[in-house]
Amino acid sequence: MTSHDSTGSSARHAPRKGPNRVLGLIWAGFATAAVVGAFIVPAHILIQGVLGPLGVPSFDRHYDTFARALSNPLVKLYLLVLFACSFYMLAFRVWYVVRELGVPSKVGVGFVSFGLSGAGLIIAGYLLFTGP
Amino acid sequence: MSPMSSRDAGSQARLDGEARATAADGVSARIPTRTVQRRIAYPVKQPFTWWTRRRGYLLYMLRELTAVGIAAWMLLFLVEIARARQGAGGYEPLGGPLFVAISLVCLALALWHSLTFLSLAGLFMRIPLGDRTVPPRLIGRAMFGALGVVTVVIASLLIWGGA
Numbered sequence: 001m002t003s004h005d006s007t008g009s010s011a012r013h014a015p016r017k018g019p020n021r022v023l024g025l026i027w028a029g030f031a032t033a034a035v036v037g038a039f040i041v042p043a044h045i046l047i048q049g050v051l052g053p054l055g056v057p058s059f060d061r062h063y064d065t066f067a068r069a070l071s072n073p074l075v076k077l078y079l080l081v082l083f084a085c086s087f088y089m090l091a092f093r094v095w096y097v098v099r100e101l102g103v104p105s106k107v108g109v110g111f112v113s114f115g116l117s118g119a120g121l122i123i124a125g126y127l128l129f130t131g132p
Numbered sequence: 133m134s135p136m137s138s139r140d141a142g143s144q145a146r147l148d149g150e151a152r153a154t155a156a157d158g159v160s161a162r163i164p165t166r167t168v169q170r171r172i173a174y175p176v177k178q179p180f181t182w183w184t185r186r187r188g189y190l191l192y193m194l195r196e197l198t199a200v201g202i203a204a205w206m207l208l209f210l211v212e213i214a215r216a217r218q219g220a221g222g223y224e225p226l227g228g229p230l231f232v233a234i235s236l237v238c239l240a241l242a243l244w245h246s247l248t249f250l251s252l253a254g255l256f257m258r259i260p261l262g263d264r265t266v267p268p269r270l271i272g273r274a275m276f277g278a279l280g281v282v283t284v285v286i287a288s289l290l291i292w293g294g295a
Contacts, residue, residue, distance in 0.1 A: 043286035049235025059293030
């Protein structure tokens with residue numbers, strides 16, 4: 001297959017027709033996850049990670065309140081979104097940063113980073129939907 | 133000899149393996165035959181520590197690493213959820229100075245992610261308002277206002293759930 005470049009000459013490898021839709025979807029997913037994560041993650045770390053251990057009431061400080069919250073399907077779904085956004089952000093950013101640090105394999109790094117992210121999400125879903 | 137068109141001349145040059153002049157952009161260049169027929173990748177090789185050269189690069193790398201801190205804290209949260217499966221007798225929430233210190237670092241990273249990402253909203257969002265668009269600075273402030281409201285709502289729910 002041949003194509004003409006800007007100089008009018010022919011080349012053996014034609015450029016890909018149209019936009020890269022898969023990459024576009026990956027970017028759209030990252031934008032969504034990053035915005036949602038930017039809104040909801042700081043509150044969880046602040047309350048559960050900092051203020052909760054210092055004495056401020058938090059739903060995860062006692063088993064009764066924690067189990068009651070986790071038994072709510074809406075809470076399960078919300079927490080799954082929280083984990084999904086966090087792990088997706090990690091996968092996407094690691095995918096880019098590792099290559100920017102000199103690792104040449106785009107597919108391999110993507111497979112590992114998104115694979116680990118997906119595994120983390122599966123574990124989170126299992127723990128949430130089979131727990132109390 | 134009959135006069136040749138520019139494409140014929142280029143083809144002749146390729147056949148001869150000679151240099152040719154680009155016609156479309158008017159830039160003369162001596163391009164070897166192989167570059168015309170085959171794409172050649174020119175990988176940019178830079179040292180592993182390129183991000184330490186400038187402050188901007190360092191902040192960029194720090195922004196990218198915020199995802200690591202956030203995900204690490206989420207893994208700790210998953211540990212708590214896993215502990216809750218053991219029942220009331222086996223459940224013990226994470227705590228102690230080390231956990232608080234780790235959470236403080238993760239909180240700083242999460243806030244840095246929020247600050248940098250929500251600041252971008254004013255750059256890529258175009259909200260039409262009559263003949264103009266909403267100023268980017270206003271969009272950015274609205275996003276930070278929304279961040280404050282969402283944070284207060286979620287924090288209230290988390291505290292209310294534990295009361």
